[in-house]
Amino acid sequence: MIKKxxxxxxxVSNRHxxxxxxDLEALFGVGYQLTELKPLSQPGQFACKETVTIVGPKGAxxxxxxxxxxxxxxxxxxxxxxxxxxxxxAPVRESGDIEGTPGIVIIGLKGVVVVEKGVIxxxxxxxxxxxxxxxxxxxxxxxxxxxxxxxxxxIIFDDVVVRVSDKFALDFHIDTDxxxxxxxNNGDLVWIVEF
Amino acid sequence: MIKKxxxxxxxVSNRHxxxxxxDLEALFGVGYQLTELKPLSQPGQFACKETVTIVGPKGAxxxxxxxxxxxxxxxxxxxxxxxxxxxxxAPVRESGDIEGTPGIVIIGLKGVVVVEKGVIxxxxxxxxxxxxxxxxxxxxxxxxxxxxxxxxxxIIFDDVVVRVSDKFALDFHIDTDxxxxxxxNNGDLVWIVEF
Numbered sequence: 001m002i003k004k005x006x007x008x009x010x011x012v013s014n015r016h017x018x019x020x021x022x023d024l025e026a027l028f029g030v031g032y033q034l035t036e037l038k039p040l041s042q043p044g045q046f047a048c049k050e051t052v053t054i055v056g057p058k059g060a061x062x063x064x065x066x067x068x069x070x071x072x073x074x075x076x077x078x079x080x081x082x083x084x085x086x087x088x089x090a091p092v093r094e095s096g097d098i099e100g101t102p103g104i105v106i107i108g109l110k111g112v113v114v115v116e117k118g119v120i121x122x123x124x125x126x127x128x129x130x131x132x133x134x135x136x137x138x139x140x141x142x143x144x145x146x147x148x149x150x151x152x153x154x155i156i157f158d159d160v161v162v163r164v165s166d167k168f169a170l171d172f173h174i175d176t177d178x179x180x181x182x183x184x185n186n187g188d189l190v191w192i193v194e195f
Numbered sequence: 196m197i198k199k200x201x202x203x204x205x206x207v208s209n210r211h212x213x214x215x216x217x218d219l220e221a222l223f224g225v226g227y228q229l230t231e232l233k234p235l236s237q238p239g240q241f242a243c244k245e246t247v248t249i250v251g252p253k254g255a256x257x258x259x260x261x262x263x264x265x266x267x268x269x270x271x272x273x274x275x276x277x278x279x280x281x282x283x284x285a286p287v288r289e290s291g292d293i294e295g296t297p298g299i300v301i302i303g304l305k306g307v308v309v310v311e312k313g314v315i316x317x318x319x320x321x322x323x324x325x326x327x328x329x330x331x332x333x334x335x336x337x338x339x340x341x342x343x344x345x346x347x348x349x350i351i352f353d354d355v356v357v358r359v360s361d362k363f364a365l366d367f368h369i370d371t372d373x374x375x376x377x378x379x380n381n382g383d384l385v386w387i388v389e390f
Contacts, residue, residue: 080375081372081375091347092346092347092378152286152287152318153287153354154353155351155353155354157350158349158350159347159348159349159350176372177276177376178376180376181372181373181375182376183275
């Protein structure tokens with residue numbers, strides 16, 4: 001097995017919501033603007049002070065963080081653990097690929113929206129700049145394998161999609177289930193591998 | 196990569212509690228006996244009708260299933276997702292290896308016990324009969340790799356410990372975080388692999 005150096009930082013995504021401006025206003029009031037709490041690893045992206053409650057047929061989850069800026073379409077990213085709790089059969093999808101995905105109820109400070117689609121389990125992925133892609137010898141949308149080496153729970157993640165853009169910083173994004181299966185935390189290193 | 200046939204059934208373990216007779220009586224009353232709800236895949240093991248609430252510094256989880264029969268020592272098996280919710284820094288351990296592990300509060304129908312140790316995240320493992328071990332060419336306590344091939348979340352679990360006994364049936368046991376990271380359900384097939 002060949003480990004490609006250097007290792008890549010892990011970013012663990014907890015459940016979160018991206019909102020359209022229309023849905024944001026339905027949830028928080030006409031003309032509402034998101035309030036930045038802290039920047040995320042990807043340039044221009046930020047966690048917001050605002051949170052919502054998401055509700056499915058089997059349960060609700062409170063204090064779900066909104067990530068900004070607003071997007072064209074509302075998208076709710078949950079773990080499969082969350083999917084069971086909510087009773088929503090969410091598919092594994094890349095961000096933005098929400099056609100045919102289930103809907104959900106979102107509750108904000110001043111309103112409720114019923115979104116007809118947009119609930120996904122995010123497909124694990126590596127964000128990278130074109131310079132990183134050149135270094136590792138990979139291309140946008142290529143599927144790679146990633147090794148995590150924490151004691152007792154060493155794992156090789158397959159089906160990791162590489163996303164390349166000059167707007168991206170190098171980061172391996174997984175959800176909380178994937179992080180826990182491999183005992184990974186934010187900032188741990190993992191490696192693209194070949195065998 | 197060599198896949199060893201036949202594939203092995205997946206058993207997903209949700210959080211559960213094994214109780215000593217002493218703790219069982221403290222929680223449910225003097226002379227109490229567990230009530231079998233349904234048998235488990237391993238011979239002689241069963242899920243009980245009785246459940247408990249488990250409580251840590253950060254939270255509680257209700258309706259945690261007791262597995263029977265009673266054991267020499269009480270042991271609480273949780274996922275890392277649960278560990279974060281409870282606020283208990285549980286280590287990955289094999290069943291029975293509980294020295295130096297954190298304690299927890301358990302609440303039953305008629306009492307409460309504060310156990311001083313026994314909270315673990317179960318190390319993923321394959322139960323097998325000596326005949327299976329001979330077939331796959333592996334030994335008790337050997338570490339193997341296991342391939343799961345569900346679409347979008349193909350994974351290779353390393354650090355899988357093989358446990359061999361003539362009391363065991365062939366089964367790959369993982370917790371809910373591991374199942375969700377690989378989109379696995381009870382009864383799915385996985386394969387021991389070498390490369």
